[in-house]
Amino acid sequence: MTQEKAAAGLDMSTSALSRKESGEVATLVHEIRSMMDLFDRYDPDLLDLARAARERGWWRxxxxxxxxxxxxxxxxxxxxxxxxxxxxxxxxxxxxxxxxxxxxxxxxxxxxxxxxxxxxxxxxxxxxxxxxxxxxxxxxxxxxxxxxxxxxxxxxxxxxxxxxxxxxxxxxxxxxxxxxxxxxxxxxxxxxxxxxxxxxxxxxxxxxxxxxxxxxxxxxxxxxx
Structure with missing residues (x-):
């Protein structure tokens, strides 16, 4: 699946998807679920990672x-x-x-x-x-x-x-x-x-x-x- 087709299926721009793929911005839990539906792959570990990414680090x-x-x-x-x-x-x-x-x-x-x-x-x-x-x-x-x-x-x-x-x-x-x-x-x-x-x-x-x-x-x- 091309990045353009994936971005359209997720209702986001290709630049926004690219930033998520490269790790420049965090990916929300509901976005992970949408990606799993789009790519027909389910991975509960990814959901756990997305939740952990939202936790505040001690350095904050x-x-x-x-x-x-x-x-x-x-x-x-x-x-x-x-x-x-x-x-x-x-x-x-x-x-x-x-x-x-x-x-x-x-x-x-x-x-x-x-x-x-x-x-x-x-x-x-x-x-x-x-x-x-x-x-x-x-x-x-x-x-x-x-x-x-x-x-x-x-x-x-x-x-x-x-x-x-x-x-x-x-x-x-x-x-x-x-x-x-x-x-x-x-x-x-x-x-x-x-x-x-x-x-x-x-x-x-x-x-x-x-x-x-x-x-x-x-x-x-x-x-x-």
Missing amino acids: AYGVEDRGYVDLETEACTVRELSLMYIPGLLQTEDYMRAIFNADRLRRTKKAFENQVSVRLIRQQRLTDEEQPLRLVALLDEVALGRPIGGPDVMRDQLKNVLRAAENDQVELRVIGRETGPHAGMEGSFISLSFPESEDQELLYIAYRQARSTWRRSPRCRKLV
Whole structure:
């Protein structure tokens, strides 16, 4: 069935159907039922997924919108991160992350600032969560370990926190030494997310500073940019 014929059968435009197919917008339960009738296929799991998609994530209470990085990481089982400039967020102390946010050229209200700190601290709890643990494989440049962010006391506590985290079975920490020279990751930091369901593809996340977020798909990964 062509997309045009399917859209006509569902009383929606082809662009609206395309956005639902690509995951750009949520699909309502009654729309799922209509699609099942149209395609003559019934799958109760799809209905459950549609209902779950309407539930508010915990991050919404902190002003973080859906379809961003936080809700993707919440569903993930493994995070692989290359960090070149500073300690990965999941391993940062509160004072260290506050210093990072203060140095950011992005201006935030006091509430937005505190919300961002709270969200990052909540994300870190997954590393020690017994019910839904998150595995972190962190590869960071040695330069990040030596950059004095927040002052000597903040940096001392941060390095101690990294050492403690490295003892966690859920954390694998590797360091690119200064003597390594040029390497493939020098163009920028990135994060790769893996999910517990085998049919879910890995997701590559690269952070960019721009006004809005859009989804880009490729055969092997999705990028949120």
